[in-house]
Amino acid sequence: MTQTSVPAYTAFKTARPDQWVKSVTGDWEIIVGMEVHAQVSAKSKLFSGASAAYGGDPNSHVAMVDAGMPGMLPVINKFVVEQAVKTGLGLGAKINLWSRFDRKNYFYPDLPQGYQISQYLYPIIGEGSLEVASEDGSMIMVGIERIHLEQDAGKSIHDLDPNSTYVDLNRSGCALMEIVSKPDIRSADEAANYFKNLRALVRYLETCDGNMDEGSMRADVNVSVRRPGGELGTRCEIKNVNSTKFVGMAVNYEARRQIEILEDGGTIDQETRLFDVKTGQTRTMRSKEDAHDYRYFPDPDLLPLILDEAWVENIRANLPELPAAMKARFQSQYGLSAYDADVLVADKEFAAFYEEVAKGRDAKIANSWMTVELFGWLNKNGKELSQSPIGAAALGGLVGLITDGTINGKIAKDVFAKMIETGDEAAVIVEREGLKQTTDTGAIEASIDALMATNPEKVAEAREKPKMLGWWVGQVMKATGGKANPAIVNEILKGKLGID
Amino acid sequence: MTKLTELNLHQALSGLAAGDFTSTELTQSYLNSIEAQNASLNAYLVVTGDKALEMARASDARRAVGNAGALEGIPLGIKDLFCTKGVRTTAASKILGEFAPEYESSVTTNLWRDGAVMLGKLNLDEFAMGSSNETSAFGNVTNPWKRKGSNVALTPGGSSGGSAAAVAAHMCLGATATDTGGSIRQPAAFTGTVGIKPTYGRCSRYGIVAFASSLDQAGPIARNVKDSAIMLQSMMGHDAKDSTSLNVAVPDLVAAMAKGVKGMKIGIPKEYRVDGMPEEIENLWQQGIAWLKDAGAEIVDISLPHTKYALPAYYIVAPAEASSNLARYDGMRFGARVEGVDLTDTYEKSRATGFGEEVKRRILIGTYVLSAGYYDAYYLRAQKVRARILEDFTNAWTKCDAILTPTAPSAAFGLGEKSDDPIKMYLNDVFTVTANLAGLPAISIPAALDVDGLPLGLQIIGKALDEETVYSVASVMEQAANFSARP
Structure with a gap:
């Protein structure tokens, strides 16, 4: 069947039968949604003027606000906002002219403020979509739920000293876009291709460098399985997967793990898991019971983010070819x-x-x-x-x-x-x-004549079996040091050997 | 020559301009005054004598070359919630340890820009949480005022108790303060001084240790309305470093004082007559009404129907923001740290040791009201109340130009009198929190003495960004009250 148009997957659309996982007890389908964290390409951080460049000596790219010093206040970086809008436009998404920053509260040494400034209820970018190749060569549309801006945390370094943890705040406050897909992905290949295409898109837009080695892009992959068209299963979230290949591997492993549990009569615990790149397996990081109560509330240090429609249109008009x-x-x-x-x-x-x-x-x-x-x-x-x-x-x-x-x-x-x-x-x-191709027919003819004279039996054979022509071409090329024009050699040989 | 500390701020400016004395002399007089009184009043946590004299000499040099700013040579006290570069900043909490910021708050930067001199850092309730200055980790401030014939030590109010006491006791010419629910106005009322909280966004919050970001606003405490106007004019102004700072022109507040109130409509909100309010507060209010009537204002009865919900809403919103704002005091990067067996233990020990009881109480309240399952019932509902309160005022402004109320439900009370009952303590803010919730400018001016000879204040609330009207009314009231009592 040829597809004349790209079908838009509605939420929880049933996978194509060829995507079903066949098993002893019957077929299963895989449901995947992804949250991709992409570091915004920008000179400075989301709310401070400190450098957002990768690397640097530990704690050398830190403004007072990034270190959570008393009385320091965040001020939004307009360029980062532009980058988010650009990304949204690249995904054909709704640009929310009114959005808001909230605080996500939790304690950790690499989170100096004691909260991450994020957009919880009102993200800057709304619904959009990304076209992705499926394994049968057809194209599917993966819905984008939202994109929000948030601060990155610093880095805890646990292996420098057996008794202490060191903290590097260079990344603290760097701008991240969290790009949340709808659960429209139905296979490991689609998941990997989604990640690949998303990376390609942000690189085209120059809104994220996509350097996965530097952690510029990482995916949280939500996987669940169900009987085709049946009731939804419990999902597990696999954190911080950082390559296209690993995304595919993680989905495959996790789906099979869940199917095995379900077929053994077990149930899936909603939990956060880690993907181990060495074993290709996922393992428990924390269960639902350990989930934080983040006590989100609007950040009173920041006003709502209000965008001017003309400004957005100007960005749209200047988008590069996607x-x-x-x-x-x-x-x-x-x-x-x-x-x-x-x-x-x-x-x-x-x-x-x-x-x-x-x-x-x-x-x-x-x-x-x-x-x-x-x-x-x-x-x-x-x-x-x-x-x-x-x-x-x-x-x-x-x-x-x-x-x-x-x-x-x-x-x-x-x-x-x-x-x-x-x-x-x-x-x-x-x-x-002296590798120029010889198109001099005289020289080629001479070399063919010489070869025919020394190989009479092959001449007879070729007349019987036209497939022998290949052997003759090879000989001529050899004799001319590979420089003869193969088309001319073919032509002359055919004439001389009497093959049509 | 009169004692230099007897001159008020605008008189001192004239004296300096006339060359009657130098800033160095003036500053030295204040350092002497602090030296003489601080042991008993505990208003200053840190006296920066050397720095003060150095700044004074620099000021004299500027004046000598005809380069005098609006506050040239004026010695001021700074509430220890303002970060001052290289000078220990404590927020009156142990948790900040020996923290000396590498940056200066925008408000103090503005004051130094205009030539002012820093005498030191003033005591306050810990993280500005309190109404009596008793929650300070460095001991309470004592009010220089005493009840007639009594030696009972009284509170100067809070949280800006150090600022108010220092101004009342002539230990500075004026002081910076901050007001989250009444922390400028109530201490001003308790000490016979003038305190104004301007419109939210008028003064930059950059470099002020945050208590409740959506309510915190800086302002001056001064000896009289004109001094207050001069100081506030310096403190205000747009600051790109604070996203909530308002990008509007700074008005001429001294000029506004001369406008009078003729034809102005003054609203009297009926909901501010609370149960158990002493009769003399009611009488004082009536007196204030009479003064304004005499000066040509029209008195109109207004209703602010959601007033009774303001205090509970305030005690949800402020602790909620505080619980998050104070998360950064974790013993990791600066301030006091108590090592534990692991990370969680270190957090718990550091914060348990570093924070005082009232701060802990508010962090717990704030954490609770933001928790999953309680957010809608508390925080969200409080925000809705806040919107209603703002609406109350918006409606009121169709009937009047400014609102007159008492500042506090009582005069200064005895130290220790209410410290066991947080609810009683919180009731001090009943007349002041509405202006914070609605972001409006409000001033407290000393209006009379009570039967015990303690000062009482009246509050004037104005429209957003209309500090000019607030000062016009305050000036008329000040003249009528002719308050000249001293501690």
Whole structure:
């Protein structure tokens, strides 16, 4: 069945049968909702002028208000508000022109004020949605419930001293966006893709750098299972999952764990769990009984956050091109398949790199050289695109030589390897090593004639079995040092061997 | 030459301007006065003598080059709730330990900008929670006033008891104070001084140790209305460091004093006649009404029907905010810390030892009213009451320009008299809390002495941001009352 439009999942829509978890007692479906904490890209913190940069000496990025000093007051950072609005607009969400900050009260040494300033009842961003690929290749819409702004806490360091905990307040007060999805996700793949697409989106918008190693993005994943279309199960929340892969693993493990318990006649306890990246398992962090009473109430140090509609519209008008739009453009402008376009727009950096490689060159060759050859090499060597030894311009140079017939694909692979090795440009290597493709039919004919003379039995064989042509092409390429234009070689061989 | 401490603030400004004496001399006179009286009154927690004289000399130098500010050379006392850079700030609590902030409050910054001199830090109820200055971790302040023929020590009121006592006893020319439920006005009434709480947002809260953020407001305690106007004008002003600070122009309050009350409508709220109010308070109120009538004002009866809910609402909202504001005193980064066996034990021991009984009581009340299951019944309902009270005033302003009430339900009482009964103590705020809940400006001026020879105050409440009318009325009342008694 082909889908003509993207179905919007209403809350608790039943999963597709192919997503059901088959088990001895019957089928189960997985219900997932996610809360993603994304650190807002900004120079300073949510309510102070201290630097929000990652790293720095412990306690070197701390204003008096971040340290909870007596009499210090929070003042909202307007740029952070703009970033949240931008993110909301990117998700097609409702921008709440009136929102409010509340205090979430609890004691911990890395929470200097004794409360976190957050938006509990009235978040800045309301409902929106994000398009996500499902495992069958179809696209689903995951609803966004809300986005609110809140302060990050500091960092407790427990392993520096056996008897003491050290506290670093550099992160204390940094702005976080908590992006809450609706429970519209029905599989591990959808969960992972949601996280991936969300990361791509905030990176496009430059509202969060998405650096998961630095904790800039982390997901709390809520998982429950039920019989297809049946009554909802009890959910467990898996805290602080920090990669796309781990999101998928956590959902799979947790769903199976819950199913096992239920099939053994047990019940699920509502609890907060941790995902162990080493074992791929989740384990109890705290149960519902340990839940804090956070005593939320409106922060009296701050006025309600009131946005000017014209200001919001101005941000909307200046939004950059977003992944969904860019994907459509890549398909039409470059003639790429939906799959290829999806891979390229998954990351703003990929897309920009691709556009430079493809500029004025064969778009499909550019795509395969980037996603197959370059990505293959990077994967094998554990590197990110940003660490690639071959830049977009250099790869474009190589693709250009292929596009205009200067070298063929086989030679190009050697050139590619030499580019990595030497850092030289493709044209320089081709020139230096004399790798230009031979289109001189005379020279190719001469080499074919010589081969036919020395291999009469193969000539006869080829006339019987046209598949032998491949062997002949290989021989000619070998004889010409790989530089012969394969199309011309094919043409001449066919004529001389009498194959049509 | 009269003793310099006999001059009030605006007279001292004239004397300094005329070159009759220097700020250094004036400051020294006050340091002597403090030296002579503080042991018995306990108004100052810290006397910053060296710093005061240094500031005074700098002030004299500025004046010498014709660069005098509005408070040039005037020695003031600072309530120890205002953070003062490099000077120990305690909020009269043990939990702050030896805390000396690295920053200065915006209000005191404004005063120093205008040339004022700091004499020291003034005692108060711990974290400004109290109405008698008895909850201070550093001992109570004693009111310089005594009942006629009695030696019983009286409270100066609270929480700004140190500020009020120091002004009344001429241990400074004026003092900063703060008012969350009446903490400026009630002590002013108990000590025969003038205290004003301006409109919420007029004075920056930056650098003031927070009690209840939505109610806290700074203001001066002074010897007379004009001194009060001069000080408040310096203290006020928009501050980007406080998000609730109002970005409005600072009015000329001294000029407003001369406007008179002719044709003005003064509201008399019937709900402020509370049960058990002494007859002389009622008589004083009637006297005040008569003075204003004589000066050409029209007296109108008004109703503020939700007044009776104000005190209970206040004692929910203020502790709720306090319970959260005081969470930062956890022994982790500054102040007193008592080591326990683990983190929770350290928290518990530090806070149990560091906070006094009244502060603990309010933290518990505040924690309770914000708890899941109680929030709607207490905090949310109190906020609704607050909205009704504001509405009461909004309705009243269609009938009158300002409201006249007594400041407190009694004169200063004896130390220890009410400290065992928090409810009795809380009743002191019955006439003052409404202005905090509604964010309105309100002043207390000394109006008469009671039968025991103790001062009594009258309160004038004005519209939001209309301090000018408050000062116009206060000035007329001050002239009529002609209050000149001294402790």
